[in-house]
Amino acid sequence: MNEENLKRVQNIVEAALLSAGRPLSIDQLRELFEEHERPARQVMEHVLMLLDEACIGRGFELRKVASGYRFQVRQEYATWVGRLFEEKPQRYSRALLETLALIAYRQPITRGEIEDIRGVTVSSNIIRTLQEREWVRIVGHKDVPGRPAMYATTRQFLDYFNLASLEQLPPLAEIRDLEEIGREIEQDIQAEIEFEPTAAAPEDNGESAPAPSQDKGSGDSSDSNTTLH
Incomplete structure (x- = not known):
């Protein structure tokens, strides 16, 4: 997969994780794509690694839990973010x-x-x-x-x-x-x-x-x- 396609997959996965409101597994992320363009599991794992690295120094992180992957606020910023909610x-x-x-x-x-x-x-x-x-x-x-x-x-x-x-x-x-x-x-x-x-x-x-x-x-x-x- 060339760099342009890899970046496209990364953006799609990022958008899906931001929108889902729940953890998504690698298989669920792969199912977002049509069969003819579906990334291999190894490619998806690499994309998730790139997203994890992209979160370094930011207020949120990519976290792997039992059901899959999700974005969440870093613990050190939870006090401030928590003030948004009554x-x-x-x-x-x-x-x-x-x-x-x-x-x-x-x-x-x-x-x-x-x-x-x-x-x-x-x-x-x-x-x-x-x-x-x-x-x-x-x-x-x-x-x-x-x-x-x-x-x-x-x-x-x-x-x-x-x-x-x-x-x-x-x-x-x-x-x-x-x-x-x-x-x-x-x-x-x-x-x-x-x-x-x-x-x-x-x-x-x-x-x-x-x-x-x-x-x-x-x-x-x-x-x-x-x-x-």
């Missing part, structure tokens, strides 16, 4: 963060198993909030009496927290006090402003509880994510 980032309770952490690290996991670890009942509002945010979903039912639902994280969870895979989660040994993690998550949410604001989640009814256990979970998830060991 809606403030959702504040999440310690109980919700603990529940989300347990699902992320021990998936697939049932609600009863979460309650056994935390020592308190998991509010239905917490599970509903996580599902409405599309951060967790039911991936099956455990083969025990009552066949309780098993929960796992989603690609949207990875996308929201700027992760390409579950392997990028910090090791459990590095997990600190969940209230501190909560403050950091709120900062990350503010930093993850793209070219349109993200809708806030409903309020959850959270309660305080001990930090999550470091025991490993068992079972396979039918989601694209894999269980951490």
Whole structure:
């Protein structure tokens, strides 16, 4: 592909990423082109590398997450950009963060198993909030009496927290006090402003509880994510 055509492909990909409002995979970007002019996968990867380099020194960056690539405001400028929007980032309770952490690290996991670890009942509002945010979903039912639902994280969870895979989660040994993690998550949410604001989640009814256990979970998830060991 000559330089002129390469620049044309780069401009088309840039325009698509600016317009999409969601991450786009390499295959989705290739589908923008007619079959006779469709760039090879290697060419598209090179174009994305050029776009990444073009963002150096600018207020936004090209970021790869689980669902593909997207442009987003750099974290160091999120404070100023955030002033454009009246809606403030959702504040999440310690109980919700603990529940989300347990699902992320021990998936697939049932609600009863979460309650056994935390020592308190998991509010239905917490599970509903996580599902409405599309951060967790039911991936099956455990083969025990009552066949309780098993929960796992989603690609949207990875996308929201700027992760390409579950392997990028910090090791459990590095997990600190969940209230501190909560403050950091709120900062990350503010930093993850793209070219349109993200809708806030409903309020959850959270309660305080001990930090999550470091025991490993068992079972396979039918989601694209894999269980951490």
